Amino acid sequence: MERTFFDLGISKPLIKGLKELQIKTPTEIQAEAIPVLLNNDTDFIGLAQTGTGKTAAYGLPILQNINPKKDHVQALILAPTRELVQQIQKQLFKFTKYCDDKIFSEGVYGGEKIDVQMKRLKRTTHIIVATPGRLLDFIERGDIDIKHIETLVLDEADEMLSMGFKQDLNKIFKYTTGTRHTWLFSATMPEEIQKIIRTYMSVDAVKVEIDKNxxxxxxxxxxxxxxxxxxxxxxxxxxxxxxxxxxxxxxxxxxxxxxxxxxxxxxxxxxxxxxxxxxxxxxxxxxxxxxxxxxxxxxxxxxxxxxxxxxxxxxxxxxxxxxxxxxxxxxxxxxxxxxxxxxxxxxxxxxxxxxxxxxxxxxxxxxxxxxxx
Incomplete structure (x- = not known):
C-alpha cells in the first residue's frame, strides 16, 4: 500500500496545493524525510540526487512549521545557483496556494540589484531562499538577521562547495544560533561536506540515503x-x-x-x-x-x-x-x-x-x- 502525503502528516491545504501541481504520491526521499522533518527536533542528512523531489521533502515540513503570526525569518534555505533559488521559491509559493494564512518567502541572489531585493525584504518574510554570497552581503550590512531561524537547509551542498562557497557557508553558520536545526541535502559526500557535518551538525543527525540507482x-x-x-x-x-x-x-x-x-x-x-x-x-x-x-x-x-x-x-x-x-x-x-x-x-x-x-x-x-x- 503506497503512502500518501496525508499519511506522512502533511496538512490538507498543502495537499490541495500539491494535487493541483499533479503531485499525488510521495517520492522515496519525501516518504523518508517528511515524517522526521515535521517534528523539527533533529538535524538531518539526505543523500539524494537532483530530480528526486527534495524541494517538497524539506519545503513542506518548513511551510507546515512556520508560524505566520510571527513576522521574523524562521527558515533559511541555501542553494548554489540563482536558478535553483528561484525554482525553490516558486514551488514554495505554489504549495501554499490554499493555506489560510499567507506564508512569505523571499529570494536573495546575485545578478539582481541589491536595493530591489532590499525593498522586498522590508516586508514580512518568513522564509529566505538564497545563494550564499549575496546572503552574506545582506547579513554583513546588517540588513538581514538570521539569529532566530529555526531551520537551516543546505540544498545541493556539494555543488555549493564545488562553486567555491565554503568560506561563505562557514560565516553564515556563525551568524545563526546554536538552537537551529540543520538539514543538509547532497548528491555526493566529499570530505568537505563531512567536515561541515562534523563541525555544525549534531552527532544524532538522522541520515537518509536514496538509492542512487x-x-x-x-x-x-x-x-x-x-x-x-x-x-x-x-x-x-x-x-x-x-x-x-x-x-x-x-x-x-x-x-x-x-x-x-x-x-x-x-x-x-x-x-x-x-x-x-x-x-x-x-x-x-x-x-x-x-x-x-x-x-x-x-x-x-x-x-x-x-x-x-x-x-x-x-x-x-x-x-x-x-x-x-x-x-x-x-x-x-x-x-x-x-x-x-x-x-x-x-x-x-x-x-x-x-x-x-x-x-x-x-x-x-x-x-x-x-x-x-
Missing part, C-alpha cells in the same frame, strides 16, 4: 554509439534530425566545445543555444526562458551550467563525451524522463571507451544498448 530511473533507456572524434558533430546532427519534433540537451565537457558545437549546429539550421560558464547572467536567463517556453528546441550545456535546469518533456540527452564522474552521468540522464515520461540517454564514445560503458552498467545497475544510425 533508482534515480537513473526505469523510464530512461540508455544507448551508446561508437564513433570517431571527427564524426561526432555529424552523428549529433543526424540524431537531432531523428528527434526533429522533440526537445533535448547535448552535454559537453568544456566551454570551448559548447561554443563550437553550437555554432556548427546553428549553421545546419537547428534551433539551438549554448549554456556555459562565461555567459552573463542576463544571457543565461534569456536562453533558459526560451528553452522553458519551447521557443528554443535544443540546448548545448556544460555540466556545471546545467544545474538548476528543471524542464519537463525532454525526449533525450546526448553525451558528446561521457562525463568523468559517475554522478554526472546520473545528473545528466536524470534531466530526461521526468514526470513519468520516457526518455533516451545517448552517449557518443570512441573505440576504446567501451570499458566506461561497462563501468556505468555495473555501478549504476543499468543496461546500455548499442545504437547504430
Amino acid at each position: 533508482s534515480l537513473v530511473n526505469a523510464n530512461i533507456s540508455h544507448h551508446y554509439i561508437v564513433t570517431s572524434i571527427k564524426e561526432k558533430t555529424n552523428i549529433i546532427t543526424r540524431l537531432l534530425d531523428k528527434y526533429n519534433n522533440d526537445r533535448g540537451i547535448i552535454f559537453v565537457r568544456t566551454k570551448a566545445s559548447a561554443m563550437q558545437l553550437t555554432e556548427k549546429l546553428k549553421a545546419e539550421g537547428f534551433s539551438v543555444e549554448a549554456l556555459q560558464g562565461d555567459m552573463q547572467q542576463k544571457e543565461r536567463d534569456k536562453v533558459m526562458r526560451a528553452f522553458k517556453n519551447e521557443s528554443l528546441q535544443f540546448l548545448v550545456s556544460t555540466d556545471v551550467s546545467a544545474r538548476g535546469i528543471d524542464v519537463n518533456n525532454l525526449a533525450f540527452v546526448i553525451h558528446h563525451q561521457l562525463p568523468d564522474q559517475l554522478e554526472y552521468y546520473t545528473h545528466r540522464s536524470g534531466r530526461t524522463a521526468r514526470a513519468g515520461k520516457t526518455g533516451a540517454s545517448i552517449a557518443l564514445i570512441i573505440s576504446g571507451e567501451e570499458q566506461q560503458i561497462q563501468n556505468l552498467q555495473k555501478d549504476l545497475d543499468i543496461k546500455f544498448k548499442q545504437m547504430t544510425l
Whole structure:
C-alpha cells in the first residue's frame, strides 16, 4: 500500500496545493524525510540526487512549521545557483496556494540589484531562499538577521562547495544560533561536506540515503554509439534530425566545445543555444526562458551550467563525451524522463571507451544498448 502525503502528516491545504501541481504520491526521499522533518527536533542528512523531489521533502515540513503570526525569518534555505533559488521559491509559493494564512518567502541572489531585493525584504518574510554570497552581503550590512531561524537547509551542498562557497557557508553558520536545526541535502559526500557535518551538525543527525540507482530511473533507456572524434558533430546532427519534433540537451565537457558545437549546429539550421560558464547572467536567463517556453528546441550545456535546469518533456540527452564522474552521468540522464515520461540517454564514445560503458552498467545497475544510425 503506497503512502500518501496525508499519511506522512502533511496538512490538507498543502495537499490541495500539491494535487493541483499533479503531485499525488510521495517520492522515496519525501516518504523518508517528511515524517522526521515535521517534528523539527533533529538535524538531518539526505543523500539524494537532483530530480528526486527534495524541494517538497524539506519545503513542506518548513511551510507546515512556520508560524505566520510571527513576522521574523524562521527558515533559511541555501542553494548554489540563482536558478535553483528561484525554482525553490516558486514551488514554495505554489504549495501554499490554499493555506489560510499567507506564508512569505523571499529570494536573495546575485545578478539582481541589491536595493530591489532590499525593498522586498522590508516586508514580512518568513522564509529566505538564497545563494550564499549575496546572503552574506545582506547579513554583513546588517540588513538581514538570521539569529532566530529555526531551520537551516543546505540544498545541493556539494555543488555549493564545488562553486567555491565554503568560506561563505562557514560565516553564515556563525551568524545563526546554536538552537537551529540543520538539514543538509547532497548528491555526493566529499570530505568537505563531512567536515561541515562534523563541525555544525549534531552527532544524532538522522541520515537518509536514496538509492542512487533508482534515480537513473526505469523510464530512461540508455544507448551508446561508437564513433570517431571527427564524426561526432555529424552523428549529433543526424540524431537531432531523428528527434526533429522533440526537445533535448547535448552535454559537453568544456566551454570551448559548447561554443563550437553550437555554432556548427546553428549553421545546419537547428534551433539551438549554448549554456556555459562565461555567459552573463542576463544571457543565461534569456536562453533558459526560451528553452522553458519551447521557443528554443535544443540546448548545448556544460555540466556545471546545467544545474538548476528543471524542464519537463525532454525526449533525450546526448553525451558528446561521457562525463568523468559517475554522478554526472546520473545528473545528466536524470534531466530526461521526468514526470513519468520516457526518455533516451545517448552517449557518443570512441573505440576504446567501451570499458566506461561497462563501468556505468555495473555501478549504476543499468543496461546500455548499442545504437547504430
